[in-house]
Amino acid sequence: MQSIDLHGIVAYPITPFHDSDGSVDDKMLVRLIDRLIDSGVHAIAPLGSTGESAYLSESEWRHVVETSVGRVAGRVPVIVGISELTTAAAARRAVYAEQAGADAIMVLPTSYWKLGEEEVFQHYARIAAATGLPIMAYNNPATSGIDMSPELMIRMTREIDNVCMIKESSGDIQRMHRIHELSGGTVPFFNGSNPLALEAFAAGASGWCTAAACLIPEQTLSLYAAAQAGDMAAARATFYRQLPLLQFILKGGLPKTVKAGLRLSGLEVGAPRHPVLPLDAAGCAALAAILSAVTGEGASLAA
């Protein structure tokens, strides 16, 4: 089984676009990556849901992979998100990520048609056969329409060589319990549901994959630190402080709200792509108030 030491705060950068023509803004992308690494996050996950990868063309996607890996330059691990409708396209991107120097891939099965368990398994097996990279099986039924059971994911970690980590974003803590039970605690799992961050660490999660790190990196890191220290009271205190923001970005949609939050801090990252619309004025005002309360000061986010 492939392996990689992944833990802690796994941060999702957004993909910034030029307002003029909607193309990827390279300069801002590298600035955002540096900002995250400087804040202390433990890994970078470009092209996750937050990165609007579903809305990028294949060439744009390749460009963002190359730019991100190049800029991180080994400072922290890079885990690249892949969620393609066809197995062939997903495998092609896995190959590309490996060639570009990524450390791992995070694969979300997604399909127009409801897939049976065997179809999902074969999808992963075929992608794994195409790459030597460690693979994180990623369950997120709300965005992908496919709900992988803990049983299926644990089976994949046993029967497919590269599949060695699980990310659970269903928001159901019982799934994490089940993953722990089925693997005797040996398969590392990551939480992708922001408002479950406290409890996922209580349940033993290795890390928290989050776009919140774009806006409040210190707070996400302090939650992880308290959890690592096993200090339940400190973890609870910092969690409840940042919870309003976590709820807001979940409910509003990550690219939309995180881009709005970055703009509030003075970073011109552009709008999300249609059909997603920018956060409206009322939403921006609410977000500003929440950010100010969470961080203790309005200006602290400016780069």
Added chain:
Amino acid sequence: MQSIDLHGIVAYPITPFHDSDGSVDDKMLVRLIDRLIDSGVHAIAPLGSTGESAYLSESEWRHVVETSVGRVAGRVPVIVGISELTTAAAARRAVYAEQAGADAIMVLPTSYWKLGEEEVFQHYARIAAATGLPIMAYNNPATSGIDMSPELMIRMTREIDNVCMIKESSGDIQRMHRIHELSGGTVPFFNGSNPLALEAFAAGASGWCTAAACLIPEQTLSLYAAAQAGDMAAARATFYRQLPLLQFILKGGLPKTVKAGLRLSGLEVGAPRHPVLPLDAAGCAALAAILSAVTGEGASLAA
């Protein structure tokens, strides 16, 4: 408001692939289209869900549109399915469908991110601005992840010029009641849920969009004829006869089961694309038994 006389059995062809290299099989595609039209269906809807359009490249998609419209050659209306993640890509395909000579488009909003009502509305409005074709708003939350309320769809028929028809595939008959109530019966609606075919006609549906016509065209047509005649007993009798097949293809997934059924009748249409797998042996045996019972004879489907 744009208009088109669409009614009755709107048949979805599958997209046949060469087993050798997975490319689109043009010869078989035109044969399947001729077969449907010869059986008497009232319209052809290429590149719906059944046509695996989500799994085609943009150039393949264009090729299938062109081939289909050319082969139908005005014998019946052609309504082209469009379900793209970005608004820009959907609008581009709408323009292409119009240039190719399609009579209408059927637009399914689909998005990685949950869309708000305004985002869905703008998505349709932008596509409508790009084309003069009549647009069917298509609700299918199970495949698209977006659930459009009757209220939203009726609002679109009022405020967006080209949106003039609704297709409901949620399988909830109360949605059709609501569409009827909100529009005073003036907006034509189509049923896309196969096991609801009888009741949708009872509730006043203008037509039934179905892949079942690929396998049992006569039966789907006889249900429509009985409904048109207002004969509830005859409609019920033919519906219950074909229901086992309608349930089977819904549960098994349309491209997979319809392709298997066509192969059972001797048509080599190829396998669906990965991650979708071909129907397994047990499934094929079950399908053969159902088809035989529905049609009264095993051989009747051979071309």
Added chain:
Amino acid sequence: MQSIDLHGIVAYPITPFHDSDGSVDDKMLVRLIDRLIDSGVHAIAPLGSTGESAYLSESEWRHVVETSVGRVAGRVPVIVGISELTTAAAARRAVYAEQAGADAIMVLPTSYWKLGEEEVFQHYARIAAATGLPIMAYNNPATSGIDMSPELMIRMTREIDNVCMIKESSGDIQRMHRIHELSGGTVPFFNGSNPLALEAFAAGASGWCTAAACLIPEQTLSLYAAAQAGDMAAARATFYRQLPLLQFILKGGLPKTVKAGLRLSGLEVGAPRHPVLPLDAAGCAALAAILSAVTGEGASLAA
């Protein structure tokens, strides 16, 4: 297997209470029963959900059974509703209903605890052993918390002598299809979901169990007549006319809205029991407007 010729409009009377002390108003109860029978309904079902049987003491319940059966006096069949938490209490009531002269019982399993299939089966078997009356298995997960599959209910009609009819109130038309398929159309099923009345008849329902008959008896009867005649267009027309009322009473709760409707027509039937509150003023105004539109004249409901 026990048998009874039950069909058409099976009307639920409400249970009227004196406003003074909340006790059952016998005079009004017999008046309501006469009114229903005079209007032409095909059967009377006292102590269904609409009759607030869950809120009556055992002695009140017995009194209402005795009064109802005595007043109907054989003019139409009487089917008594039973939904008790313990099997012992349900069996005791079945015995009482038989002694009082009821023609059948309608049994809704209900339980604080989720029941397994075998527990539900044994519940029915024990009740059936206590009485010689025909039993209608009644599925209504929204009120009872127990969802009986078509498979379980058909099994009960085969393995428990008295269970010979099914009432489906889940509102899912596919359940009715399944009942028809599993029994080859031999087990009569009744619809208990008001907004599904049209489609249930299209699917072959023997009757419609409804509290709407308290307010608009002629309309419910005309829907049944059109369905019996197999006239889909006439059935649809009368259905859509009464649909706003059917939706209103479902959404608002039957005892609350039906009692309010009867009061609007001048019948002082009292309020429902706490915790259910009477329909508020805005609700009464909305109901009056709907009734007026459905019946074509405001005054037509007065006794």
Added chain:
Amino acid sequence: MQSIDLHGIVAYPITPFHDSDGSVDDKMLVRLIDRLIDSGVHAIAPLGSTGESAYLSESEWRHVVETSVGRVAGRVPVIVGISELTTAAAARRAVYAEQAGADAIMVLPTSYWKLGEEEVFQHYARIAAATGLPIMAYNNPATSGIDMSPELMIRMTREIDNVCMIKESSGDIQRMHRIHELSGGTVPFFNGSNPLALEAFAAGASGWCTAAACLIPEQTLSLYAAAQAGDMAAARATFYRQLPLLQFILKGGLPKTVKAGLRLSGLEVGAPRHPVLPLDAAGCAALAAILSAVTGEGASLAA
């Protein structure tokens, strides 16, 4: 606002029945209560769901209240469960509980009919007006069919004098977050979902209301102790050890599985009342294996 110092492990005794005639077994009831208090639990909650209170007659219910309060005799607080269909019956029981000397009541709204927010509020207000006891608002939609939002429950703690605690059994950790947020952490909340015990403490729950204390009191107490100490790692370790039992009793139904577990330890507590059936042989074997693994030795449960 009324107040009571309730915290920690709030244990639900089952209600034991004589196998001979199904009547309440007083001797065993007092033995079970003593056993729980001797083990160190922090409070006793007779006539909760686990106590089969829904299946007791009113006189049986009163008898169990009187016996329980008398036996506890002030050693720990007694909180009596009340879940009646009508407001009048619930208020009557509240009065009785107070007269019998209970320290608090735990009120679960339950209704045949879906209740609106105002109806639930009035239900509580009327019960509160009848008693001076502190009231715990208890949300358990799976058994009661009524889902009270955090907003409604917090409103009740503000506007109804006696309502001063919340029990959440929906199993949704986000509800607990919301209760904490809405009340600024001032309203104590208790967890009633066994497999959520670890995370509820992480989120700040004051206690855990559980029937598991009947079978594994030491383990439930050690989880609370670790949580009190803020030791996340120790809490996690003991939680995962007892989780298989917590899952088993939730899935199998509390009275059924807890009674089976007590019988396995040699206590003849009788069967649950019909329609609930005793745990079958396979279930008993599975339970024995789980208990043995959780407690480290098979015999440790014998009294």
